[in-house]
Amino acid sequence: MSEPAARVEWTMTGGIADVRLNRPEKLNALDDEMFTALLRTAAELRAAPDLRVVVLSGRGRGFCAGLDLNAFRALAEGRDFRPADSDVRAAELGGDPELTRGQRAVLGFPNLPVPVIAAVHGPALGGGLQLALAAHIRFVAPTAMLGLPEMGWGVVPDMAGTQLLPRLVGPDVAAEMILTARRVDGTEAARIGLATRVVDEPLAAAMELARTVAARNPDAVRALTTTLAAPSFAEGLAAERAALRTVTGAPNQREAAAAALEKRDPVFVTGAGNARS
Incomplete structure (x- = not known):
């Protein structure tokens, strides 16, 4: 602070x-x-x-x-x-x-x-x-x-x-x-x-x-923020594809899906190493 x-x-x-x-x-x-x-x-x-x-x-x-x-x-x-x-x-x-x-x-x-x-x-x-x-x-x-x-x-x-x-x-x-x-x-x-x-x-x-x-998958939120900032339509589409590869299947994405299916609040982990490279 x-x-x-x-x-x-x-x-x-x-x-x-x-x-x-x-x-x-x-x-x-x-x-x-x-x-x-x-x-x-x-x-x-x-x-x-x-x-x-x-x-x-x-x-x-x-x-x-x-x-x-x-x-x-x-x-x-x-x-x-x-x-x-x-x-x-x-x-x-x-x-x-x-x-x-x-x-x-x-x-x-x-x-x-x-x-x-x-x-x-x-x-x-x-x-x-x-x-x-x-x-x-x-x-x-x-x-x-x-x-x-x-x-x-x-x-x-x-x-x-x-x-x-x-x-x-x-x-x-x-x-x-x-x-x-x-x-x-x-x-x-x-x-x-x-x-x-x-x-x-x-x-x-x-x-x-x-x-x-703050209750959403933080990896997906960060990926979306990057995608929205793309300077052109073509670069935005490329950023979408990269975001999908990075987020899908990563621990926080799996937790988000599991929490939705189980009708509970998700518990996400922040920091490096959660999204896919």
Whole structure:
């Protein structure tokens, strides 16, 4: 578990990592320490052998209001607003060193070998929305406010949002949202495909789904996560075939089938050596 004062806190119970942005007095705005904490958290989760699913949320009144205002003040003054890598080595915390630190902070979560569920309430703006976009599933409160306001500051989204948003809402809606800096509430987010589901209590719904995922064959869940991330249709089909070979007949798959036949809860084993090579 991370230290209580960390910008990101996380605990794990039953394979469920409960990850919370922890700067509530600033609506979890992204500053240098938050970027470092996101990178470090993803690295810690990647090394956790019992990890089965991640729930990502924000403490306080919102998910994440985006980049800290001090960064925008730097923009107005012509200073570099981008977080530096001086205190974090890319090789140590993972991620492609060719990416910016913000891109690595966002993409560290979908690059985990398990599903990531975002629970969004209040503001999810700029970098905050881009972090939510990277999740596999998004439960959003009806009163949440989502948007990419970067154009209003004279810049473009630079934390993978230009690539992630069009895949959810289509290139035309993404272009309109980014160019106008328009914000949408949770209800409209669901209508345009930005939210998986609108719920009054996103964190409770995310945890309920996480418990369902954690009760599945962890080998199959990890294989599915890899398959869903395939960059092309042909590579996805190849990933399906590889997943079937890896999972079928392995101890956890046999346990899942036996438990289903016997109408009991399965008892899975996590760690190396369970799936077939």
